[in-house]
Amino acid sequence: MLRTPVSERRLDILEWLKDPARHFPPQRHGDPVEDGITADAVAAKLGVRRQVADTHLSLLADLGLLRAKRIRRRTYYRRDEMRIAEVARMFEKGW
Numbered sequence: 001m002l003r004t005p006v007s008e009r010r011l012d013i014l015e016w017l018k019d020p021a022r023h024f025p026p027q028r029h030g031d032p033v034e035d036g037i038t039a040d041a042v043a044a045k046l047g048v049r050r051q052v053a054d055t056h057l058s059l060l061a062d063l064g065l066l067r068a069k070r071i072r073r074r075t076y077y078r079r080d081e082m083r084i085a086e087v088a089r090m091f092e093k094g095w
Helices: 008-016 039-046 050-062 081-092
Strands: 066-071 074-079
Touching (some): 039 050
């Protein structure tokens, strides 16, 4: 995790996913709070192609900061608050 470069876009994604209903339009399937947000929605908000958003979301999920959930043929991402708090505590302790 420490070798992964910090990206302002990834930090924005994490911030937006704190309150997805406020930052993203309603989705056809899946509740934004309970299920998460699709890569298409994140791509639209970032103004990039879906593949770019997929890369950011996959990296955050691989780090454990996001949880991925499949609904139909789409993957929905939401924050893993417990893991984010755990990482924050590690940095507070001067890891």
